Amino acid sequence: MSHELFSDRIFLGSELPVIQAPMAGVQGSDLVIAVCKAGGIGSLPCAMLNSEQIKSELTKIRSATRNPYNVNFFCHQAPDFDQEKERRWHSVLAPWFKQYNINSQDILPGSGRQPFSHQIADMVEPFKPAIVSFHFGLPESSLLARVKSWGSIVLSSATTVDEALWLEANGVDGIIAQGLEAGGHRGMFLSDDLTSQIGTFSLLPQIVKSVRVPVIAAGGIGDSAGLKAALTLGATAIQMGTAFLLCDEANTSLLHRAALKGKGASHSAITNVFSGRPARSIVNKAVREIGPLNNEVQSFPLAAVAMTELRKKAEAQGSSDFSPLWCGQNVGGCREVSARVLIEAIFEDELMAID
Amino acid sequence: MSHELFSDRIFLGSELPVIQAPMAGVQGSDLVIAVCKAGGIGSLPCAMLNSEQIKSELTKIRSATRNPYNVNFFCHQAPDFDQEKERRWHSVLAPWFKQYNINSQDILPGSGRQPFSHQIADMVEPFKPAIVSFHFGLPESSLLARVKSWGSIVLSSATTVDEALWLEANGVDGIIAQGLEAGGHRGMFLSDDLTSQIGTFSLLPQIVKSVRVPVIAAGGIGDSAGLKAALTLGATAIQMGTAFLLCDEANTSLLHRAALKGKGASHSAITNVFSGRPARSIVNKAVREIGPLNNEVQSFPLAAVAMTELRKKAEAQGSSDFSPLWCGQNVGGCREVSARVLIEAIFEDELMAID
Numbered sequence: 001m002s003h004e005l006f007s008d009r010i011f012l013g014s015e016l017p018v019i020q021a022p023m024a025g026v027q028g029s030d031l032v033i034a035v036c037k038a039g040g041i042g043s044l045p046c047a048m049l050n051s052e053q054i055k056s057e058l059t060k061i062r063s064a065t066r067n068p069y070n071v072n073f074f075c076h077q078a079p080d081f082d083q084e085k086e087r088r089w090h091s092v093l094a095p096w097f098k099q100y101n102i103n104s105q106d107i108l109p110g111s112g113r114q115p116f117s118h119q120i121a122d123m124v125e126p127f128k129p130a131i132v133s134f135h136f137g138l139p140e141s142s143l144l145a146r147v148k149s150w151g152s153i154v155l156s157s158a159t160t161v162d163e164a165l166w167l168e169a170n171g172v173d174g175i176i177a178q179g180l181e182a183g184g185h186r187g188m189f190l191s192d193d194l195t196s197q198i199g200t201f202s203l204l205p206q207i208v209k210s211v212r213v214p215v216i217a218a219g220g221i222g223d224s225a226g227l228k229a230a231l232t233l234g235a236t237a238i239q240m241g242t243a244f245l246l247c248d249e250a251n252t253s254l255l256h257r258a259a260l261k262g263k264g265a266s267h268s269a270i271t272n273v274f275s276g277r278p279a280r281s282i283v284n285k286a287v288r289e290i291g292p293l294n295n296e297v298q299s300f301p302l303a304a305v306a307m308t309e310l311r312k313k314a315e316a317q318g319s320s321d322f323s324p325l326w327c328g329q330n331v332g333g334c335r336e337v338s339a340r341v342l343i344e345a346i347f348e349d350e351l352m353a354i355d
Numbered sequence: 356m357s358h359e360l361f362s363d364r365i366f367l368g369s370e371l372p373v374i375q376a377p378m379a380g381v382q383g384s385d386l387v388i389a390v391c392k393a394g395g396i397g398s399l400p401c402a403m404l405n406s407e408q409i410k411s412e413l414t415k416i417r418s419a420t421r422n423p424y425n426v427n428f429f430c431h432q433a434p435d436f437d438q439e440k441e442r443r444w445h446s447v448l449a450p451w452f453k454q455y456n457i458n459s460q461d462i463l464p465g466s467g468r469q470p471f472s473h474q475i476a477d478m479v480e481p482f483k484p485a486i487v488s489f490h491f492g493l494p495e496s497s498l499l500a501r502v503k504s505w506g507s508i509v510l511s512s513a514t515t516v517d518e519a520l521w522l523e524a525n526g527v528d529g530i531i532a533q534g535l536e537a538g539g540h541r542g543m544f545l546s547d548d549l550t551s552q553i554g555t556f557s558l559l560p561q562i563v564k565s566v567r568v569p570v571i572a573a574g575g576i577g578d579s580a581g582l583k584a585a586l587t588l589g590a591t592a593i594q595m596g597t598a599f600l601l602c603d604e605a606n607t608s609l610l611h612r613a614a615l616k617g618k619g620a621s622h623s624a625i626t627n628v629f630s631g632r633p634a635r636s637i638v639n640k641a642v643r644e645i646g647p648l649n650n651e652v653q654s655f656p657l658a659a660v661a662m663t664e665l666r667k668k669a670e671a672q673g674s675s676d677f678s679p680l681w682c683g684q685n686v687g688g689c690r691e692v693s694a695r696v697l698i699e700a701i702f703e704d705e706l707m708a709i710d
Contacts, residue, residue, distance in 0.1 A: 029602045160621075178534075180554055181553070181557040195622070195624035195625070198684045199535055199536040200557075201556045201574065201575035201576070201584070201685075202574075202684035203535055204686035205578070206621075207689060219557075220556035225560060226556070228584075229556070229583075232587060233561070233584050234580065267551060270550070283550065292550060328557070329554060330553075330560065332564065
């Protein structure tokens with residue numbers, strides 16, 4: 001595979017220049033398959049799957065479509081477990097533990113999200129996915145070389161021009177310019193200073209000017225006008241996440257769907273309370289009262305372990321007070337339809353207009 | 356004047372759908388005149404001018420051009436002077452006062468920036484400017500009615516959909532959708548929660564969908580692609596500020612110009628340290644060490660008084676460490692040319708392609 005795949009209206013081998021953003025926890029192979037069949041590129045988020053689950057999902061995708069798809073991994077450094085940090089984090093959460101009768105001693109240490117590894121690569125290799133995308137930079141060089149040896153196109157997210165330059169220098173085939181409007185985890189990896197984060201309208205043209213590889217626009221895009229505006233600003237393709245959250249084939253929970261359809265969906269914030277890393281969620285009780293940014297938060301991804309206990313209890317009572325309600329700053333593109341209908345509406349009268 | 360002026364490629368009576376953003380402290384009538392003569396709408400920022408200065412500037416503009424221009428006012432509530440807040444703010448600044456040999460007792464209370472008032476209206480009324488724009492909401496209803504009685508078109512900035520709806524309900528003729536990429540003061544007035552602030556790419560289409568009045572896009576726009584993208588997202592016109600900062604006719608200081616041309620210009624932050632209200636500036640020593648957001652800051656606009664003392668001392672030594680280096684998140688459009696050359700380059704091959 002080579003860069004020619006990005007040109008001439010054929011984007012990475014798909015008909016339409018759109019990637020469905022990988023969204024761990026709210027979608028699996030069903031959405032990937034539906035997007036691929038509609039002519040876009042579906043993405044399987046693997047950060048919260050174990051090797052067997054990854055194999056099972058990839059098998060389903062391969063048996064359902066021959067179109068190219070994307071497999072996405074986090075590539076953070078797994079932290080050492082720090083008992084003192086854990087104690088401080090539990091202490092922050094103590095009032096709500098009490099409210100939900102959770103004994104913090106009963107919470108077993110867990111990892112939450114797995115970084116990409118050779119063990120996972122063993123499972124993925126036989127599938128030789130057309131595209132592999134990473135979040136939080138890139139895996140170490142031998143792992144990256146291994147992915148490239150399969151012929152997979154490698155993408156990763158940049159939230160600043162510096163990150164885009166770093167990714168290009170380290171061998172990516174394309175860069176996802178993640179504007180700060182985007183829902184879910186910020187892909188930032190060279191800085192943890194949130195003031196470095198830039199809106200899509202400003203970030204996209206600056207990255208386009210700075211690198212030679214194709215740039216995929218992400219953050220705030222959900223309709224045909226957004227598609228056209230992103231291409232006008234120099235994007236080769238778009239990545240959309242939030243717009244797919246209400247689709248039939250997404251696994252978005254009923255509570256999450258209700259939040260997305262509610263008035264509160266217009267107010268999201270970048271928060272570290274759900275995982276330990278900054279991510280954009282609708283502002284709920286957890287974001288408001290524990291965050292949005294808590295200095296005592298346990299390291300990513302360990303913070304999620306205790307939060308998940310609260311989430312389970314709250315959700316059992318029909319409340320999304322402690323659920324990570326991932327969402328971008330523009331829910332205008334969300335529709336309760338199939339992924340095919342959503343994609344076709346966006347590209348309907350646009351394909352001809354794009355040069 | 357009526358809304359018809361917004362239609363048929365005639366924007367508020369000007370040839371080109373571009374407003375030069377009012378930028379108090381870095382530009383006066385020279386830039387207004389140059390922009391008007393080039394076919395755009397120049398804006399005179401009046402927040403830091405007294406009545407006589409306003410009269411003098413408006414007289415210059417009127418004698419130089421018959422094209423429509425915009426006069427801009429802040430319409431904050433002037434705060435009561437709080438001695439205890441002042442003491443706390445001076446205490447925050449004490450280390451730098453010491454460094455620059457400033458005796459905080461010598462700092463005279465001042466106001467810094469004036470809100471629009473009947474006294475100012477008396478001075479402006481004879482000029483009957485085609486457009487009057489406000490920042491931080493709208494003035495009280497009798498003042499607003501007075502401005503409208505002159506025949507002036509009234510614009511104001513919205514940073515959220517709620518603010519856009521409020522402005523429309525309160526009688527504006529057009530709304531400036533100020534995305535969080537924009538430089539200078541955030542126009543926010545219904546909330547002081549910075550998580551409510553939205554990127555241009557997301558804010559613009561949501562405001563366009565929510566109101567009937569024309570929407571002017573601001574934040575991150577600096578070239579012809581930005582213009583086209585903004586119009587694609589539903590804007591009637593664009594407002595550009597940062598792109599004009601290096602123009603010959605701007606009064607931008609040499610230190611500010613140097614900062615805009617430097618590598619550091621790619622890192623700005625929303626900070627309250629310069630005035631007491633959140634505003635986007637290049638990250639310098641003051642933003643880094645006192646801010647970006649300081650909880651002990653004196654009320655807007657009083658915080659500027661003490662900061663101005665530090666600024667004067669630092670600037671006298673050739674340093675912009677304490678200067679408000681207003682700047683948006685995209686300096687890609689800045690050029691050291693006349694405003695005419697800047698504007699013509701943006702519209703050169705675009706005017707025919709629009710619509």
